[in-house]
Amino acid sequence: MPLYMIREDITRMNVDAIVDPTDRWYSGSGGSDLAIHTAAGPELEAELARLAYLDVGEASVTGGYDLPAKYIIHTYGPIWQDGEHGEAELLERCYLNSLRLAEEKGCCSVAFPVISGGTFGYPNDDALQIARNTIGDYLQERDMTVYIVAYRRSTFNLGARLFSGVPSDDGRAYSLLLDADGVRKEEEKADGEDTESLDYLLRHRGETFAVMLDRLRYERALKGPELYKKAWVHKSVYSKIMSNVNYTPAKVTAVAFGLALELPWEEFSALVASAGYSVTNNNLFDIVVGYFVRSGDYRIIEINSVLYDLDPGAQLIGV
DSSP states (O other): OOOOOOOOOGOOOOOEEEEEETTTTOOOOSHHHHHHHHHOOOHHHHHHTTTTTOOOOEEEEEEEETTSSSEEEEEEEOOOOOSSSSSHHHHHHHHHHHHHHHTTOOOEEEOOOOTTTTGGGGOOOHHHHHHHHHOOOOGGGGOOOOEEEEHHHHHHHHHHHHHHHTTTSSSSOOEEEETTSSSSSSOOOOOOOOOOOOHHHHTOOOOOHHHHHHHHHHHOOOHHHHHHHHHHHHHHHHHHHOOTOOOOOOOOHHHHHHHTTTTTHHHHHHHHHHHTTTOOOHHHHHHHHHHHHHHTTOOOOHHHHHHHOOOOOSSSOOO
């Protein structure tokens, strides 16, 4: 059966199952994960609360509830580091485990997003190639129709180039490229990215600070008390953050957690940005913190000492 690539919102796909690219906790915190949780409705959250947490590459299945799809298959994709930490194998496992679950449930049609793209940082060209090859191989002897769903024009255009390179006689399922109306695309106009609606942007926003903080803590094998004590943050503040996925901390708190996690500059900046702030070169606090982070020095006591020496009235971390 065929493998299609289509431009559409995955929550609108009328298929037996859609695949939800989630995290270990099924948090529904951003991107397609948030959109699927929102569209499925509150009953989904109740069922997810009864499931065991996922490891990277694993998949589980729930009902589709308010979605057109009968089932939602949840899978935890790898976070891109550098391609040298088994990301490709883990991503293949996401697709295979999801397809096997769909087959066990008797599904004849399944829709996938580009797993681990977006907030998980996997390069879209590599992620699409893995999707194409893994799904295509799986479908050779199976009676199932699978869609790879892209909302953005740039992602769809990239898929068009990748799919056009697959000859029909290579033993894989025959691939077609469709737009949202189901019309075969012979070519795509290079007219730039579509402007997304406010509704789409709200439903596909990135990780919130609380979700990103908890993910980074888990990846570094830190317990909550270890983290907030190392950050010089009071337990009550940490509890507020963890009890409300949309809680926005003060900038100094976001910075403190970034230091406690000993994040490299890019991840440090992303964590602070998830709370709505940036680290710039136009104020004393930011310049000093940025210097220490780029130098790989995360000692809060040393940062506070430098800040105080430069300006006794400067804001200090944890004070």
